[in-house]
Amino acid sequence: MVRQIRRRWRTRIAIRGMAIVFGAGLLAFLLSAYGLEVARFSASSVMWFRGILWFLVAGLTARFLIWPLARRVSDEQAALYLEENEPTLEASVLAALETTSDLSQTSEALAQGVVESALQRARDIDFGRRIEQKGLYRASGALAAVALGSLALLLLGPTQLRDGAAALLFPTRDAEAVNPYSISVAPGDITVARGSDQLVTAELLGFETGEAEIFFRGESSDAFDQLNMITDGAAGFELLLLSLNETTDYYVESTGIRSATHRIDVADLPYVEHLDLEYDFPAYTGLPSRTVEFGGDIAAVRGTIVKLRVFPTMLTPGGQLLIDGEPVALTDEGDGTWTASLTVERQGYYEIALQRVGGELVEASPQYTIDVLRDQPPSVSFTEPGRDERASPIEEFYLEATADDDYGISELLLIYSVNGGPEDTIPLFDGPATQEVTGAHTLFLEDFGLESGDLVSYYAQVEDSNRGPDSRPAKSDIYFLQIRPFRLDFRQAEQGGGGGGGGGGGG
Structure with missing residues (x-):
């Protein structure tokens, strides 16, 4: 017990x-x-x-x-x-322990009685x-x-x-490895051409914030300079470090989280000093060729051919134009420059890679974007009369429509129908592409044999000079011309004339 x-x-x-x-x-x-x-x-x-x-x-x-x-x-x-x-035991257990101890001189019969009493009380x-x-x-x-x-x-x-x-709870794990927050920085440690630019991107892992700063220091400086990075449109940040002429250490920090420190080593490598871009636009645009000096990103309508002229910082044995990663060989122009062409077909990017003396290709430019500008559809509307009208069956009804487009109108049509019948088409313009067109036509209603209550519907349709995949016709609002009774016109005119004569006689 x-x-x-x-x-x-x-x-x-x-x-x-x-x-x-x-x-x-x-x-x-x-x-x-x-x-x-x-x-x-x-x-x-x-x-x-x-x-x-x-x-x-x-x-x-x-x-x-x-x-x-x-x-x-x-x-x-x-x-x-x-x-x-x-308390009901009344010290019986203590007494039993004392009487059964080796030091106790209590008689055996008494000790047995005390123990039995204690056991009885314990059972209770x-x-x-x-x-x-x-x-x-x-x-x-x-x-x-x-x-x-x-x-x-x-x-x-x-x-x-x-x-x-x-x-x-895991004390043996590395204290830095358990941090759920980190910043992934690209390109990390890298070697670039002297005087080139380098894009640095940062991705926040495990947390979100709207700000990030890059700290960088050239080997000739003692302190780090700080710049705010800009968002890349997704969940990261980016910044272009310009004209790197010496070895540079850098890291990214955001809300107390700091990335590892990386190093950009600078070497005498071939690099693109600048690019000239010559745009050859599709014929339907009517635009002349245009040259952009010190170009980079490309933005043009689909089908535009862009010729790139590369001016490297040093003589190079060759190079490639990389369009979405696909290589196109550069052509030596003999004057230290290199050329290549691309056709604007889809969104993407391009960059230049140049060869070192040993033949190794190195990145020689940032990634430039290729944006396809959408050819906007033309617009067309009626300026005369520009609303629903009523006319007699012998009137001459004058219509005038105006159309415009960002690159050119190739055709302007008047389409009409009598009482919901088959549509007839009358060309208002069909000539060289022009950005703005005005066309007019007079409907001789007497030739249609119309009667009172007949309805003539009409609208204008314009064709874009671009007949490519982006081309699509545009239509104006539909209008209605309702034929009114000739007798009503005659009576109104007669009443108006009689009223005028009466007025004259009164004079």
């Missing part, structure tokens, strides 16, 4: 101690995870919070588990603990099984609540808690 009491006492101590350790440890973990989030999971903060958390857990374990359970509990202490919690209280029952339930409930709460926080809580658990 005494051994059972001792085991129950130790069980209560163990469960209560674990509940305290887990509860206090959970609170310390939550505070540490919050601290790591504030410090953006820097390596030093990970090491500090790890040390504090594990030191606290170790101290709590020693204080509330190891030390209480390591104490030796004698039979007399267990009996006293039992007597204190069950179910050998002390009710002792600490409520305490055990409370401690077990607290331990279960802490365990379930911890599991729920890790599974259902914010991502920062899981990131904090990965950083704090």
